[in-house]
Amino acid sequence: MLKKGNKLYSILTGSCPKCHLESMYTYKNPYRMGSLFEMQERCSHCKTKYKIEPSFFYGAMYVSYAVGIAFAVAAFVISFLLLKASIITAFISIVITLVVFLPVIIRLSRNIWINIFIGYDPEAAAH
Numbered sequence: 179m180l181k182k183g184n185k186l187y188s189i190l191t192g193s194c195p196k197c198h199l200e201s202m203y204t205y206k207n208p209y210r211m212g213s214l215f216e217m218q219e220r221c222s223h224c225k226t227k228y229k230i231e232p233s234f235f236y237g238a239m240y241v242s243y244a245v246g247i248a249f250a251v252a253a254f255v256i257s258f259l260l261l262k263a264s265i266i267t268a269f270i271s272i273v274i275t276l277v278v279f280l281p282v283i284i285r286l287s288r289n290i291w292i293n294i295f296i297g298y299d300p301e302a303a304a305h
């Protein structure tokens with residue numbers, strides 16, 4: 179279902195948005211302490227420069243609001259609607275979810291952001 183060539187593949191795996199052949203990040207695990215923002219300068223395969231311009235990834239902050247809200251809604255639906263938790267418990271679970279998934283939310287936002295500007299190029303992946 180999730181194949182190379184699909185934008186979702188790059189977004190969910192953090193791979194190069196152009197060739198999908200390697201990770202943009204120095205360390206794939208977003209929970210590795212201190213290396214959440216460490217990215218490669220450019221793709222070693224297709225030479226795409228990830229940081230298109232200085233402070234390019236500041237824009238990802240706007241995306242992170244939307245991604246954060248999506249996680250909050252999911253936490254609310256699961257705790258309040260599915261598990262029938264009280265409204266207080268539901269809000270606590272939202273806060274815990276946002277804290278626990280913050281590294282994931284930040285990376286997803288960057289991946290979505292860069293995928294808005296750079297699309298998959300089968301040419302780049304083939305070479």
Ligand SMILES: [Zn+2]
Nearest residue numbers: 194197221224
């Ligand atoms: Zn690449």
